[in-house]
Amino acid sequence: MLKNFLARFGKGAAKVDLRFENRPYFTGDIVTGEVHIQGGEVEQKINNLSVRLMMNVTTKEGKVTREVTSIPLAGAGVISAKELRVIPFTYTIPLNLPVSRHKVSYYFDTQLDIDGGFDRTDVDYLMVDVQKPVRAIFQALEHLGFREKANSGKLDKYGQEFAFSPTGMFSGQVNEVELRFAYEDTGVYVWMEVDCRQGYQEIEAKREFFLENLVLQYETQLVKLLQQYITEAVENPYMYEQPFSYKSNSAYHGTHGSFLNGMVGGLAIGILGNMLLSEIMDSLGEMTENAAEVFGFEEDAFEENDFEDDGDDGGFFDFGDDGGFDGGDD
Incomplete structure (x- = not known):
């Protein structure tokens, strides 16, 4: 009797533990593992067992x-x-x-719902990175002296x-290079903005190009090609x-269909965007002005539902420019 009473409050109750290989995963990977349920001191009824993938985003407000x-x-x-x-347990990480x-992270939250008792949870962090083709582009940029911020x-x-x-050959000529990607069956579509220094001005040069898988496999060729594109912009x-083109719904249609479907990070708006927009505004303050600051938009952008970002005024989560991603020299 006493054991049953204590189990209702978690003492001597069943426990849950999600086990999977603790390593970096890439979009498109399948996470495989096992959920171990260890019975407690008494017999208990399990109502439900589930694993939730949770996303943490750090904004200016928290x-x-x-x-x-x-x-x-x-x-x-x-x-x-x-x-x-x-x-x-298996889970396929979506490509997009x-x-x-630094300020976007994930964890699995395993929940064991015990009938009439204290529910059990288990938290396991998940590191998600871009696929090999985009990693090859990042490595090529590093060879050109660029460091991720x-x-x-x-x-x-x-x-x-x-x-x-830039920290190398383009220092003094380029302030920043910003990139977006869309996966295709035969390669990667790239949108690259080069912020060029022109005297006391900064000119935003916008390049779009497709990199075939064959090019992405040869680092020397890829480095030369990116150097050419950046040099031409400068x-x-x-x-x-x-x-x-990605700012037009009809301008880019790859093998995945709509540009959002194949775009790296496109799932942020498809599943999280509208929900995050309303819930962050509610949780971080009632004043529209404060909420607009969190997302990096002007107040009237929310009123008019106009989220066009023609300048460098951030996105839903504008983290600010606070140095190098890996502590490198910016």
Whole structure:
């Protein structure tokens, strides 16, 4: 009798533990593991077992946590005292899930719903990075002296933007290079903005190009190609002032269909965007002005539902320019 009473408050109750290989994962990867349910001191009834993938985003006003998806698992029923029950677990990381960066992170929250008792949870962090083709582009930029910035990985309604600052051959000519990507079957489509120094001015040169898988496999060729594109932008930035195609719903359609479907980080708006917009505004303050500051937009942008970002005024989560991603020299 006493054991049953204590189990209702968690003492001697069943426990849950999600186990999977603790390593960096890439979008498109399958996470496989097991959920271990260890029976407690008494027999208990399990109502539900699920694993939720949670997303943490740190904004100027604080941390926001929201559910990305919930994965139901078999496991409901009576578990005997001291019984060990093992449930298989798999989850495929979406290709267009925003990747982990300094202020974007993920964790699995395993929830064991015990009938009439104290529910059990288990938290396991998940590191998500871009796929190999985009990593090859990042490595090529590093060979050109660029370093990823701490504010890299901004989220907006289009997806995720990655920012690099020069430390080598382009120092003094380029302030920053910003990139977005869309996966295709035969390669990667790239939107690259080069912030060029022109005297006391900064000119934003916008380049769009497609990199085939064959090019992405050869680092030397990829480095030369990116160097060429950046050099052309620096030498004649006024030739590349046209708006990016991703800002038009009909301008870019790859093999995935709509540009958002294949765009790195596109899931942020598809699943989280509208919910985050309303819930962050509610949780971080009632004043529209304060909420607008969190998202990096002017107040009237919310009123008019106009989220066009023609300048560098951030996205839904503008983290600010606070140095290098890896502590490098910006």
